[in-house]
Amino acid sequence: MPHVLLERPLHPAGRAILDARPGITVETATGDVADFIARAPKADAILLWLTTVDAAFLDRCPNLKVVARYGVGFDTIDIPECTRRGLPVAVVNGANDLGVAEHAMALLLSIARRIPAYDRMVKGGEWRSVDGPPIGELAGRTVLVIGYGRIGTRVARLCAAFGMRVMVHDPAFPTPRIAADGHIPAPDWRAALAEADVVTLHCPLHAGTRHLIDADALARMKTGVWIVNTARGPVIDEAALVAALRTGKVGAAGLDVLTVEPPAKDNPLFGFDNVILTPHSAAAAQETLAKMAVRAAHNILDALDGTIDPGFLVNPEVLRKNA
Structure with a gap:
C-alpha cells in the first residue's frame, strides 16, 4: 500500500x-x-x-x-x-503566482507610501500627513522585472496597471513575446539597471542567478533605487545590499526572502527603517x-x-x- x-x-x-x-x-x-x-x-x-x-x-x-x-x-x-x-x-x-505577485506589489506599495513608518508614527501619537516621511507615486516610474515566468508576468501587468514603465528581462522569453505583451524587452539587464527606479526579482535560484544582484549590479543602479525580492534570498548578495543601503545607493528594499531563513537576530537589515521584511510569506494567503x-x-x-x-x-x- x-x-x-x-x-x-x-x-x-x-x-x-x-x-x-x-x-x-x-x-x-x-x-x-x-x-x-x-x-x-x-x-x-x-x-x-x-x-x-x-x-x-x-x-x-x-x-x-x-x-x-x-x-x-x-x-x-x-x-x-x-x-x-x-x-x-x-x-x-x-x-501561487497570483498570491506572490500581489505580495510583491504590496511590498512595492509599502515602500512607495512608507506604510510601516506611518503606521508606527500614528500609533506613537503623531499625526503628520504632509511633513511626515516622504512618500511617492508608482505612476511614471520605471521598473525592471527580472524573471518573466508565471509570477513575473503578473507583476509586470500589475506594474503597468499602476502606470509604470515596465522593462522585462528573461533569457527564456524572446524579445518579441515581451514586446507583444506591451513591455520593453531588456536583453542586457545590466545596462537596463541604470534606467530602473525599481528592480523586482522573480527568477529561480540556480548557479547563474546566485548573487545576481551583487556589488557590481548595485553600482550600476540609480541612486535611491527600490529593490523588491520575492524570489529567493541568495539571488541578492546580502552584504552588498547592506553596504548599498548604508550609502543611500539603495533607497529602500522590500524583502520576503533572505539568505538565511530564519535570519539571525543580529542581521544588519533589521537596522534600516527603509527595509520592509516579511517571513517568506508571499505564498501564505x-x-x-x-x-x-x-x-x-x-x-x-x-x-x-x-x-x-x-x-x-x-x-x-x-x-x-x-x-
Missing part, C-alpha cells in the same frame, strides 16, 4: 483529497527536518516544503516514486540526481495555500497512478525514461 509522507500539516483542502483516496496511507511529520528525514525511508511519496533532497537523502528512501513540492521553487532538490534515478519532481505551477495544497495532492496521486501531467514536473523527461 503506497505511503505518503508530508513534511508538515497540509491545508485541509489538499489533505481532504489525500484522505479520500482509498488504498494509501498518509503520515505527517512534525515539521522538524530531522523527524521528516527519519520517517522518509518508509515513503513512496513525499511532500516537501524546504527540506534538502540530495543523493544521501535519496539513498535512504528505496521506495520513493515521487518527490513533490508545496511550492514552485526546487533549489533545495538535486534535480539531476532525481532524474538519474527516474524520480519525477513535481511542483504546483499556477497555484489562505486562498494560495489551498490552491497549492490541492495541486500538490493531485500531483502525488497522479504520480503514484502513473498519470501525472508533465506540465507539473521539473524533469518531465523521466516519464519517457520510465515508460
Whole structure:
C-alpha cells in the first residue's frame, strides 16, 4: 500500500483529497527536518516544503516514486540526481503566482507610501500627513522585472496597471513575446539597471542567478533605487545590499526572502527603517495555500497512478525514461 509522507500539516483542502483516496496511507511529520528525514525511508511519496533532497537523502528512501513540492521553487532538490534515478519532481505551477505577485506589489506599495513608518508614527501619537516621511507615486516610474515566468508576468501587468514603465528581462522569453505583451524587452539587464527606479526579482535560484544582484549590479543602479525580492534570498548578495543601503545607493528594499531563513537576530537589515521584511510569506494567503495544497495532492496521486501531467514536473523527461 503506497505511503505518503508530508513534511508538515497540509491545508485541509489538499489533505481532504489525500484522505479520500482509498488504498494509501498518509503520515505527517512534525515539521522538524530531522523527524521528516527519519520517517522518509518508509515513503513512496513525499511532500516537501524546504527540506534538502540530495543523493544521501535519496539513498535512504528505496521506495520513493515521487518527490513533490508545496511550492514552485526546487533549489533545495538535486534535480539531476532525481532524474538519474527516474524520480519525477513535481511542483504546483499556477497555484501561487497570483498570491506572490500581489505580495510583491504590496511590498512595492509599502515602500512607495512608507506604510510601516506611518503606521508606527500614528500609533506613537503623531499625526503628520504632509511633513511626515516622504512618500511617492508608482505612476511614471520605471521598473525592471527580472524573471518573466508565471509570477513575473503578473507583476509586470500589475506594474503597468499602476502606470509604470515596465522593462522585462528573461533569457527564456524572446524579445518579441515581451514586446507583444506591451513591455520593453531588456536583453542586457545590466545596462537596463541604470534606467530602473525599481528592480523586482522573480527568477529561480540556480548557479547563474546566485548573487545576481551583487556589488557590481548595485553600482550600476540609480541612486535611491527600490529593490523588491520575492524570489529567493541568495539571488541578492546580502552584504552588498547592506553596504548599498548604508550609502543611500539603495533607497529602500522590500524583502520576503533572505539568505538565511530564519535570519539571525543580529542581521544588519533589521537596522534600516527603509527595509520592509516579511517571513517568506508571499505564498501564505489562505486562498494560495489551498490552491497549492490541492495541486500538490493531485500531483502525488497522479504520480503514484502513473498519470501525472508533465506540465507539473521539473524533469518531465523521466516519464519517457520510465515508460
